[in-house]
Structure formats: structure tokens, C-alpha cells
Amino acid sequence: MSDFLARLAAIVGPQHLLTNDIDTAPYTLDWRRRYQGVPLAVARPGSTAKVSEVVKLCRAHKVAIVPQGGNTSTCGAATPDGSGRQLVLALRRLNAIRHVDTDNNALTVEAGVTLLEAQQAAEAAGRLFPLSLASQGTCQIGGNLSTNAGGVAVLRYGTMRELTLGLEAVLPDGRVLNQLQGLRKDTTGLDLKQLFIGAEGQLGLITAATLKLYPLPSAHATAMVGVDDIETAIDWLNRLRHRFGDRLTAFEVMDASCQQVLRRHHPSLMPFSAPWLILIELSDGGDPAPLNDALVEWLSVQTMADGVVSQNETERRKLWTLREEISESQRKDGPSIKHDIAVPTSALPRLVRDCAADLDQAFPGVRIVAFGHAGDGNLHYNVSYTRPGNADLFDDEDAVNAIVYDHVYRLGGTLAAEHGVGQLKKDWLARYKDPLALELMRTIKAALDPDGLMNPGKWL
Template identity: 55%
Template structure:
């Protein structure tokens, strides 16, 4: 029986999609990568994933693992050859266990980030990972890309939030590493091979994630600064004052606020005129929000931050966060831009921005630089609008990238902070990692996936 004939045996339960029904799974979120697939399989258990992987291994069919299809670098999109099977985990959406005593939650990896956050809230716990796509992104994709978000400063990214995994390997065997232990010093930490691997080493089917006590006090402020160096100084001073209560520290440039005013005029923007830069600060702790808010306000005004707005209630705090979270959508509405998800040593960000901006505007007169991101953990989204705001702008992408990445390298930074490599940065990865590092990566890939079936054309 052929591969497709065996797949059709699943079709009666709507677990397999063929033809036109596969189209939404073959197009990435940015509508940049359009692939083709033999079919889309939607298993609802680890056993079904195991069967599918074994079937693919038998017929040497490539596998593209897919979560919520929110990848920003084409990591979850099949290639154009039409010779792969997409395995979507959307039906594997069960919360397996919430252990409040151990501060852990065990889930199938098709659950969304929002579902995990809510399950934690139900037992007065916090799952701190947080980014704009929480309602649609799935935990499997978050693990596969080692996703970050706005709370990495205090809690770390998905790598730090993961205690155990269950993974279906390339031969269909299942590695059960679902251990909810903070201390387990028994050999190599295998789970870390799969976190951040973008589906190229195995298919993550379950995970044990860390929970934290639910903060009862929050304080939020939007503060104008005249230069990124002032933002770094404010961050360091605030951390010295209140320690790890600094949960988020977001940097926002004037072009971001201008785009928000243009496309979302109903969003409240307190600054008049628009400052060159501002930072969005959130503190969290136990205790009382009013006391924490007063402490934040006192610190800001004592240190000369006169153009600062401290949220007095949850509604005002939510309005500040809506500004930050609406920036990517405002960019999308404005047109096609060349995007960079980079990380730098925090103290190097002001110099990077000054030097890269100057050379960029000299090389591309009239360009609009939209810079924002998670200053607290060194993750900057450095995006560029040119005169052409259609897909034609990608003709300039290589030249823009070479300029940006040269400055990233000179400041000891990384070309990918939280979005991954996927298809978008595959060639660039070969240029920024040493030959030894690439050799080690390829050896790991060959060891775990000797037929090269998992997510071909991504990362390596």
C-alpha cells in the first residue's frame, strides 16, 4: 500500500486534509513563504504521531511539524517540492496536569499559550511567557523556537521555563523526559537539544513547564527618554532599587508611536509632542499594587523622569500595553518592511543604534527606521521601511541585512533573538557561526535524524 493510500485510512475521522484544504497550512503568517504538501495530518495523541512518523520513515517522506503557524521566519512552512507531510498538533490540545504544589503544568503541545496562562491562573499561579500571539501560538512552536516575549527579563525564555519533554524521534520511538524536577543531574540534559531546534530533530508532543506564584501587585509606567543610553541607565538604576521586581522593560522609538497614531488613532498616547524614545516599565511582586505603584512613581520623579505617566489602575496599564502590542500590526498595515530580530549586550544597544542608524540613512536616504523591543533582555526589533512598501522591497533585503548584521557582529550580538532561523536566515547562519559550531550542529542532526526527514530546508 502506498504512503497516500495509508494516509487516506485516517481521512474518515477528518484527521487528514488533502488538496485545497491544506492551503492555510502552507502559507506563513507574514505571507512571505508559500509551500506545498502531500497532506496535513492532525493527530490527537502521541501514539498517532508515532504512527505517522514511522510511516514517513518507512516511505522516506519529509515531515514538517506545525503548531499555530505563527512563525516569523518560515520555520513551519513546507518547501515548494510538495513532497512533505505537515503534522499539525492543533488537535493535541489537552492540559494533562496542573501541579500547584510543584509549580508545574504538563500539557500536550498543541495547547495555546493563552490556555496555559489561564490554567495557571485557575490555581493562582503564573505561567510568565507572554507575547502578542498568545491566543493562536501553540506551546510546541514556542518550544521549537525557544520563544521569548516581554517577561524574559525576569523569568527567562521557553528554555528556562521548561522542565521536561516528550518527543517523538525520527524512527518513531518516543523519548519520555516528562520530569517535573528542578534538580536532575543524571547525564546530558537532552531536552535542551529539542528546545530551539525548530522541529529539525524531533516532534515535541508533551511538555512540563514551570509555574510561579501569582503576583498580586503590579505597577506600570510609560516614561519618555531622550536617548537609548538614558533608558539603559534607568533600567540599571531601577533594578538596583527594586531588584527582580522589574518584570518588563520595553523600548519604543518615535516612529513606532507615529505609526500607532496614523493607523490606530483611538489608542491613547499621553505624550505631546512625541518623544524621541520612551520605555514601558512593569514591576510585579506580592503585596499591594498601590504601594508598588507609589514606589515606582517616587523613584521616577526622584531621578528626574518628569515626562512619565504611571498607571493608576488596571485600565490605564492595559492601555499602555496595548500601545506596545499594536506596533507589529501598525507596521503590517503600513506596508512591507525589512525586519530584524536581533540581540545585543544591553549596554551596547545605544552605540549600535547610533552607528547603524547613521550608516543606514546614508545608504538608504529617506528610509524610516522602526526600532523597538525588549531592552531589559537585549532583544531589539530593528525594522526598515523604504520607499517601496510592497514585496519589491525584498530586492534590497540582502544589502540591508549585510549592513545590520555587520553592526550586530561588531557589538557581539546575534542575528536571531527569539524568532529563530527557519528559511529566512538559513544562509546567514552559515556566515555567523564558526565552522566548528556548524559541524557540531550537523553531527547532532545526523545522529537524531539520519534520513534528514524532520523539517528539511530549515536552520541547517
């Protein structure tokens, strides 16, 4: 193994091969602090060509690779196991903005570019890259692609699948697939980029992508409104879509427990209190005043428990800060059994009502913190209390998951909407995923990665 490490150092540079525990520590623990690994080493290549050389070397020595971007995974997808035999391949040094094509509304970036850097590159060119996540200052484009990230603007712009025109990827044998063309139409066979989007690094390593850009909105209208129940929220969603069309960019919800968590950790930012809060945002070109007036006019004839419409960019950012601080506030609040679930939006009220009733029957007094992207049916449905003292929370995890996922799949939903599967949900995926679909995915995995060296121990 010393020969392998020496050859690896020659490829990436000695300063970019980390082997001691102090240097590798930031790469071995997942964001939620649930998974702790022991890597053989951490390699930080600086180009696609170097990634290719590393992969070829690993294949020759039968060394497994765990790709890692910003290490913001909530399901252990980028964490090595405890064997000390897996190489963490950190991609942050692949951080070039390769090309901005404003005429084609396209942006080509490398996988280690953070989401915020991609947004800023687009904005500097007078364009919008619309993916928006709370972790955007840390998460990287490669990771966003590998989990098919969604975020708060999916309602209008779609997930990373819809936002990607082309990919560059290093295959498990080290060859480089270059399909970075910025085309919106191409019927020359299979759309191969879709194999790698959402695959969590198990079919190859994404090293660059060509992403869709949009006109930069000059007008926003943003409101935080309280309503009595989730049924009312979904009714509002449908009527807002009818009134404003694709100008409805975001529609987020927060239940009462979620508001309590925010109030505990951000009392000055959280003046609202309602059974459910809705964060609504419209966006468009032109003068913001007519858009804001139209939203105020629509809201003026609705029944609501509480509400405010932002009057300037500072107020708008305060409303979004509340939404973006939920995950970190919940982490400070203590452990929780997290679910990144999605059902058809029409089924959200039934899910919320029936699942809570079954959980409360199994665990009297259970506390559920629910929030998320109701506009696309994606709810972050987290259980943070099952028994007095909360000491046995994770002892109840399997029972809680079974209740939640049974309801989700009964309603035609999924257990992984935008965070991926990773280590956390792989056994549950085997239980709920269509067996033929799993068989086909494993067939593709075996064809591309016959040695099983690409991010092993995850959902495939």
C-alpha cells in the same frame, strides 16, 4: 503515494487528513505572507501515539515532515516547500492540560495547547506561567519551545529554556522520549530536553512539556515614559534593576518611528510622543499600592519627556495593548525587512546609533522602526523604507541585512533572538555562526535524523 495517504488516513482518521487545496490553504502560507508552500497533505494526529505512528510511516516512505503549531512563525519555519512532497503535521489536536502540580509549581501540557490556554490553566490554579507574547491566543506551546520563545517577561523569568522542566518528544525514527519529570535538579548526564528547545522541529517533534509556574502576582506597577535617547533608556534599566531587583518584570522600548506607526493605526490609544518610549512594569505579591507608590516616587526625580503611571488594571491593559499591537500595526503599514536581533544590553546604544548611521549612508532617508525587549538586549529592528516609493524594498534586503548583522556580530550579538531562523535567515546563519558550532549541530542532526526528513530546508 496513494497507498501512503490511505495508511496515513487510517492513523489520524480520514477527517483529519487534508489533501485538497481549499482545506490545506491555511497551513501553506506563513504569517508574514512571504512563504507559500504546496504540501503533499496536512495530517492532524490526536495523540502522541498517533504522532509516533505517522513519523514511522513517513520514515518508511521517505516523506519529509514539516511540524506546524499556530503558524505564527515570522521566518517561514513552519511552511512547507513547493515540491508537493512534504507532509505538514499540525499539532493543534494535542491540546490536553495533562497535569497541574501546584505544590511543585509545575504544569504539564501538550504541544497544541495555545500559550493563552496554558496561562489560563495556570491562573485557574492560582499560579503564573510567565511567557507572554502578542500572538499568545494563537501560538502553541510546541512552537514556543521549538523557537525558544522569549517575550516581554524574559528580564525576570527567562526564555522557554528556563521555563521548561521536562519534555516529551517523538524522535525521527518514531520512538517517544519521555522526560516530563518536573525536576529542578537532575545531574544524571546530558539535559536532553535542551536539544529540542530552539531546534525548530529538526531533531524531533515536541508533543508535551512540563513547564515552570510561579506565584500569581497580586501587585503591578506599570508606566509609559518618554526619554530623549536610547542611552538614557539603558541607564534607567540599570538603575531600576538596582532599585527594584527582580520585581522589575518588563522593560520595553519603542522609537519615534514605531510610535508613528501605532499612532496611524491606533490614534485613540497613542497619546505619547517622544524620541524613545519605555514601558516599565514591576510585579510582586501583596498590596499593589506600595509598589505603585514606590515607582511613582522613583519616577518623580527622573528627567523625562512624557509619562504616565497606570492607576488601575484597565489603564495597565491599555498600555500593554499599545505594545502588543506593534507587529500587527506594522504589517498593516506595509512590508518591512525584519530583524530579531540581540546584543548585550550595554551595547544597545552603540548598535542603534552606528547601525542607523550606516544604513542612512547607504539608503538616504531610510526609515527604521525599532522596538522590543531592551531589558534582555533583544531589539526588533525593522527597515520599512529604503528608496522613494518603497517599491524596491526587498531588492535591498541583502544589503540591509549585511549592514545590520555586521554591526550585531561586531558587538557580540545574534541574528535570531527569539523568532528562530527558519527559511528567512538560514543563509545568514551560515555566514555568521561559528563554523565549529554549526559542524556540531549538523553532527547531532545527522545522528538523530540521518534521512533528513525532519523539517528540511530550514536552518540546518
